[in-house]
Amino acid sequence: MGEDTAFIVNDLQNQIGFENGLSSKFKGCKTTTTIGDKTYVIGGGNDESTLFVEVRIFYQATGNWVTPIVLGSKPNACKGLSAISLNDDRILIIKKGPTPNDCILFLEVDTWFVREQKKTRGTEVVAWSKGVMGDAEKPVVISGPSGVGKGTLISMLMNEFPSMFGFSVSHTTRAPRGVEKDGVDYHFTEQTIMDKEIKDGKFVEHASVHGNLYGTSIEAIEVVTDAGKRCILDIDVQGARSVRASSLEAILIFICPPSMKELETRLRRRRTETEEHILQRLRNAEVEMEQGKSSGIFDHILYNDNLDDCYESLKKLLGIEGAATATQISAHQGIDLPADHSVLKMDNKIIINCGTPEPEKATERIVLDVSSLKGGAPGRTRGLDVLPLTHFEMA
Numbered sequence: 001m002g003e004d005t006a007f008i009v010n011d012l013q014n015q016i017g018f019e020n021g022l023s024s025k026f027k028g029c030k031t032t033t034t035i036g037d038k039t040y041v042i043g044g045g046n047d048e049s050t051l052f053v054e055v056r057i058f059y060q061a062t063g064n065w066v067t068p069i070v071l072g073s074k075p076n077a078c079k080g081l082s083a084i085s086l087n088d089d090r091i092l093i094i095k096k097g098p099t100p101n102d103c104i105l106f107l108e109v110d111t112w113f114v115r116e117q118k119k120t121r122g123t124e125v126v127a128w129s130k131g132v133m134g135d136a137e138k139p140v141v142i143s144g145p146s147g148v149g150k151g152t153l154i155s156m157l158m159n160e161f162p163s164m165f166g167f168s169v170s171h172t173t174r175a176p177r178g179v180e181k182d183g184v185d186y187h188f189t190e191q192t193i194m195d196k197e198i199k200d201g202k203f204v205e206h207a208s209v210h211g212n213l214y215g216t217s218i219e220a221i222e223v224v225t226d227a228g229k230r231c232i233l234d235i236d237v238q239g240a241r242s243v244r245a246s247s248l249e250a251i252l253i254f255i256c257p258p259s260m261k262e263l264e265t266r267l268r269r270r271r272t273e274t275e276e277h278i279l280q281r282l283r284n285a286e287v288e289m290e291q292g293k294s295s296g297i298f299d300h301i302l303y304n305d306n307l308d309d310c311y312e313s314l315k316k317l318l319g320i321e322g323a324a325t326a327t328q329i330s331a332h333q334g335i336d337l338p339a340d341h342s343v344l345k346m347d348n349k350i351i352i353n354c355g356t357p358e359p360e361k362a363t364e365r366i367v368l369d370v371s372s373l374k375g376g377a378p379g380r381t382r383g384l385d386v387l388p389l390t391h392f393e394m395a
């Protein structure tokens with residue numbers, strides 16, 4: 001396998017010629033990539049005390065510089081950083097780091113999410129998303145009327161598979177119930193603060209539900225994904241619609257009660273709502289049921305009559321029938337990217353030559369396969385593959 005990879009590298013480099021490679025000649029802090037008439041300058045600031053990788057855009061047509069709004073978690077600044085554009089919609093950034101999450105990143109410049117943000121804000125926007133090795137499992141959205149058993153089913157899943165699933169902790173303006181904990185069940189917040197954060201692009205989706213504002217922040221999803229877990233979201237039908245339209249590539253599941261009468265019984269038995277709130281939830285349930293069943297938003301509909309049966313069906317849908325055989329996404333080796341290196345792109349392969357700015361003298365090569373990239377900000381770009389490291393001397 002190692003020899004095969006070496007062959008690919010040599011062959012690709014012969015075809016492309018080294019001059020197309022993007023050398024890290026800026027070494028210290030910055031690297032540049034041009035897409036169309038825009039040149040993206042990516043790196044630290046003018047001095048090396050800058051904490052995060054910054055982005056500036058140079059418009060070649062007008063000669064103007066623009067500082068874009070940067071969404072997503074900014075990576076830490078470092079020396080020896082390389083960038084290469086992929087499909088004109090995102091730039092691959094490679095930096096030194098202990099795990100792939102730390103060293104392979106994407107700066108999205110024209111993806112669906114970024115285009116939406118540009119429209120809303122009327123200004124230049126870019127967004128960071130971290131590279132995820134392989135096909136990390138898709139996020140799971142659970143929707144359904146209040147009292148149907150979403151929370152119960154999610155708790156069962158998280159208890160049985162604690163290392164496989166992580167809950168996306170939403171923000172809400174509603175008051176906490178007796179046993180609910182801030183930061184665990186919800187991030188309880190105020191309307192003005194949440195409005196501002198939505199405006200600042202910190203939310204994947206948000207909706208007004210039963211008279212309160214609810215939303216999923218980019219960070220809530222990142223926390224789960226960073227822990228190597230599959231993200232579960234408990235969100236309403238409006239939120240599910242937004243997720244369906246986004247690049248999150250989630251599996252969307254709608255939970256139905258066996259009857260409206262049983263839904264009312266469960267809501268009342270739960271004893272968490274006032275009479276007024278129970279009636280409001282039941283009124284909304286009619287609309288949600290209609291939309292859930294007929295809107296085409298959802299991939300699957302489950303009936304929660306007998307709880308154990310419903311839970312088994314849910315596991316079946318998620319491909320985890322029977323015993324808890326959960327395995328965590330394996331930790332992959334990071335890239336010890338030296339300041340001296342170069343990066344080449346050929347079709348769907350990215351070749352990183354380490355140890356020297358002259359590719360033909362590289363002491364170590366890393367080949368990334370970017371043929372199956374999926375998703376993107378907010379969250380992660382999945383489907384990245386690292387072909388085995390190739391150590392060899394050049395004649």
Ligand SMILES: Nc1nc2c(ncn2[C@@H]2O[C@H](COP(=O)(O)OP(=O)(O)O)[C@@H](O)[C@H]2O)c(=O)[nH]1
Pocket residue numbers: 142143144145146147151170171174205206207209210214215216234235236237238239240
């Ligand atoms: N769009 C959206 N809906 C959410 C979010 N978090 C919770 N919800 C939905 O808000 C509704 C009310 O949730 P909650 O106040 O916990 O009450 P419950 O459903 O009666 O337990 C439910 O339909 C949830 O699925 C979110 O982040 N976004």
Ligand SMILES: Nc1ncnc2c1ncn2[C@@H]1O[C@H](COP(=O)(O)OP(=O)(O)O)[C@@H](O)[C@H]1O
Pocket residue numbers: 144145146147148149150151152153266267269270304305306307308
């Ligand atoms: N299949 C079921 N049969 C009977 N009661 C259920 C079932 N599923 C959930 N419950 C109960 O119904 C109530 C509402 O469930 P919950 O998970 O809080 O709903 P949701 O999160 O959808 O609002 C809880 O008291 C829960 O124990």
